[in-house]
Amino acid sequence: MLPNPIKNFVDAFARLPSIGPRQATRLAFYISNLGKAKIRELAEAIADLANLVTCSRCFRAYTPASGQDPSAGSGQAHSAGSGQVGKGGLCSICSDSTRDKSLIAVIEKETDLLSLEKTRKFNGWYLVLGELSKLGELGPEQKLRLSSLKDFIKKELSGSAEEIIIATNPTAYGDLSAVTLKKELEGNAGKITRLGRGIPTGGEIEFADEDTLGSALDRRL
Amino acid sequence: MLPNPIKNFVDAFARLPSIGPRQATRLAFYISNLGKAKIRELAEAIADLANLVTCSRCFRAYTPASGQDPSAGSGQAHSAGSGQVGKGGLCSICSDSTRDKSLIAVIEKETDLLSLEKTRKFNGWYLVLGELSKLGELGPEQKLRLSSLKDFIKKELSGSAEEIIIATNPTAYGDLSAVTLKKELEGNAGKITRLGRGIPTGGEIEFADEDTLGSALDRRL
Missing domain, CATH: 1.10.8.420 (RecR Domain 1)
Incomplete structure (x- = not known):
């Protein structure tokens, strides 16, 4: 039909x-x-x-600037013939020398990165993992990205980052993933933290569930 | 960013x-x-x-069969250079001689046509109008399609179809459109009808709104 x-x-x-x-x-x-x-x-x-390349450090998609030297990064810009989006050099965030290399937010999706950047309160860099399985298990690509992060910490931060923020969603699935990621990254940072939970701006105490309200009490300042 | x-x-x-x-x-x-x-x-x-062409009678999109003679319809298959999807001959429904040419369902979307075809209870043909404005007003393309229908009725049905079913949605907007369409088509068919309203199969009387239940009573058989 x-x-x-x-x-x-x-x-x-x-x-x-x-x-x-x-x-x-x-x-x-x-x-x-x-x-x-x-x-x-x-x-x-x-x-x-298909013209996007992947940053060799944080794995986010970006367009190489025409004036940018692709050899500036640890990778080399090339269009892979394998049907994969090409691996690139460093994106604008990772090549920004004013960013704190010792502060890393581990995120699932590039849209999470955009939301965090909009706060203008984060001056570190990101590791984009890709969406995690609902069971909090890591896929082969995600394991690869985590070892790339650990390599970076070993070589560039003498073995320990200052802080790694595990920025998964505050949901049951996100919590499960956070446990897995924390285990995986233990020993690689002075602090491993998660984003604060509480009542969202504009929300009402009356309608907050008890878990959210409990978190709001714990994190009052 | x-x-x-x-x-x-x-x-x-x-x-x-x-x-x-x-x-x-x-x-x-x-x-x-x-x-x-x-x-x-x-x-x-x-x-x-972009390879789809529009049936010159019912205005639905179809792929011209490779063996089909495009001159069979009143139109001529050609790829318009104007950036428009090409106007074609007749689609499989309109060129089906077992279909009742005197029974016409005026519909908004091609997906509505698919749903009606799945019932296997309709042996007429369709006029695809395109989605109507929320105010029930007709756009220039819709006026064109309606006059094409009236032309067909004049030439092929000696001025009057047996029945025109105005198959717009049973919503406030759909009702408004139906009024406009009925006015537009008056005098072109023995009967101008709309689809029956009532409780959907699997629905419960207890939860039916009074308008639906009223329609179900009116149309009991």
Whole structure:
């Protein structure tokens, strides 16, 4: 019943997180009605994501600045033929000498990095792990990134960072991951901390659950 | 802060229905981590939507079958250079001679057509209007499609269809659109109807709102 291009689109996009077959079908028909020029624009916006490279230190995606020397980082910018997004040099955060290299936030997603940067209260750098399994287990890529962090700490920070903030979500799953990560990183930092919990700004005490309110009491200042 | 390819993706995709800037940002990073091959696959799935043509009678998108004679329809298959999805001949429903040409369902979206087809209870054809404004006003493209329908009724059905079903959603907005459409189509069919309202299969009387329950009483059989 579905025309082939619609079917292929639904197959490909329904696999993306938070897009199901229904939304994918609606999108497919919507996009098909936008006209050739808009369709091309959307296709190119996706294709361009392949131009991002991964920072060799923090593993976040970035576009190498045209004026930037790729050999500045420990890695080398190259487009990998293996179908992987290329490994790059250092991103703007990791190559910023005013950033405190001894303060590291371990995060799951690049969007978490953006949120933390918006606070303008963090002057360290990030290790982007990628989303952790719901059971708090580490995948092979995540283990690789953690050993890359430990190597950095050994070589550049004489074996111990000042502080590692395990910035996983304050959820049951995030707590589980935090336990795993803490075990994995023990001995690599003076302090291993997590983000504070409490009532969010704008929230009301009356409606806070007892766990949140307990945390708010513990962390009062 | 956002790398350019991510920013461009978010700009383009956040404009699509039911995708906001947050989901677009999460998708951008997720897709960028899929690797070059998967990224190309997604880009091609979008680009291929431009290969769909619009049925010259019902205006739904379809892929012209390779063996089909495009001159069979009143239109001519051609890829328009104007940036528009090409106008085609007749789709599989409109060229199906066992379908009742005198029974027409006016629908908003192609996904509504799919749902109605799944019932296997409708043997007429559809006029796909495109989503109507929340105020029930008709856009220029929608006026064009309605006059195309009226032309068809005049030429092929000697001025009057047997029945036109106005299959807009049973919501306040859908009701408003139905009023507009009914006014627009008056005199072109023996009957102008809407889909029945009542308690959905699996629903419970206890939880049905009084409007739904009232409709269920009216339409009992």
